[in-house]
Amino acid sequence: MKAKADIEERIRDAARAIAGARWLTAFSGAGISVESGIxxxxxxxxxxxxxxxxxxxxxxxxxxxxxxxxxxxxxxxxxxxxxxxxxVRPNRAHEVLAQWEKEGLLQCVITQNIDGLHAAAGNRKLVEFHGHxxxxxxxxxxxxxxxxxxxxxxxxxxxxxxxxxxxxxVFFGEGIPPHAMEEAERAAARTDCMVLVGTSGVVYPAAAMPVLAKRNGATIIEVNPVPSDYTGRITDIFLPMKAGEAFARLAEAVAAESAGD
Ligand SMILES: [Zn+2]
Known part of the structure; x- marks a missing residue:
């Protein structure tokens, strides 16, 4: 029961950080699309x-x-x-991020994925770091x-x-599209809260973006079923969950936070 209460508390802390962010970003990797069957x-x-x-x-x-x-x-x-x-279709995690952008809560998604599911869900403030x-x-x-x-x-x-x-x-041996690199770096420099989802932090230069955000003072929330390279190093709030479940619960908690102001 202690573990369950601990998760509840982490969800609340994360929701508070998300609802209170001035410039919220998300940083996604393959793990967000696994529940879409990719x-x-x-x-x-x-x-x-x-x-x-x-x-x-x-x-x-x-x-x-x-x-x-x-x-x-x-x-x-x-x-x-x-x-x-x-x-393939967007899952709950993609949908919540699209909803947050629509509500003006989320300023940018940086994705390493080439599956197009963030765009399909409706995110427009999107940096497709590895193309599409x-x-x-x-x-x-x-x-x-x-x-x-x-x-x-x-x-x-x-x-x-x-x-x-x-x-x-982007193929192996090919550079990151310059506009994607610039936009991602600008977002990482500007954000005060970054939600990492489904990424283990091993593919560079993409993996450096959360580190850059952290160095600039951002709160780092991490959603991954198992700890990653980021967890013990830069993560402030770790949610050890699959993306779909985590975002369903975060969406509810963020709505409650926003209503409570
Ligand atoms: Zn030609």
Missing amino acids: PPFRGENGVWEKYDPEILDLDFFRAHPERSWPAIREMFTSFLGTEGRTP CRTMTCLDCGRQIPLNGETVRDAVPRCSCGGLFKPDF
């Missing part, structure tokens, strides 16, 4: 147990697109709902086309100029 890349049952990460290396993709493309297609068409699969799956860009002439059932086919997608189309998420 497998994480790392760890048990992760994508990298099935595929060699080499297929998403930019140089490898340029040199051997015919070897990368079938795997890329298999991995990412499930996001798109093409080929008869049901598209909505479009592809020609590596030679820069022409951009949608990434959908029409453009994702068996053959490697080629531009009319002869160049190779690459999906607009």
Whole structure:
């Protein structure tokens, strides 16, 4: 019973920090999308147990697109709902973050995910740090086309100029989009409360954003089923829970806090 009371207290503390923040941000990773049915890349049952990460290396993709493309297609068409699969949908955690933005409570979401679920839930103040799956860009002439059932086919997608189309998420060996880096750093410098969700803090440079926020004095709330690299280091309030349950309870507690002012 003590543990349960402890969690209740942590939820209340987190809700108080969220409701009282002047500039609230969220920082998300693969763990927020697991409950939407998207497998994480790392760890048990992760994508990298099935595929060699080499297929998403930019140089490898340029040199051997015919070897990368079938795997890329298999991995990412499930996001798109093409080929008869049901598209993935935002879960409760994404929905709460979208609701908080709508209410003016949340100023920015920085996500490491490329699944587009924050955008699908309705967040607009969104930094997609590792890009997204909505479009592809020609590596030679820069022409951009949608990434959908029409453009994702068996053959490697080629531009009319002869160049190779690459999906607009960040490959290994590729830099972070400069605008995403700038916006994320600006948000991390400005925020006074950051909610980390479903991220273990091992993928750099993204993983540095919460550290930057902490250094600038932000309260760090962490939602992860198990402790991460952040937990003992920068986290102020740790909620050892899955994202969906944690955000359902936070939404209720934040609403109660806001009503209580
Ligand atoms: Zn082209």
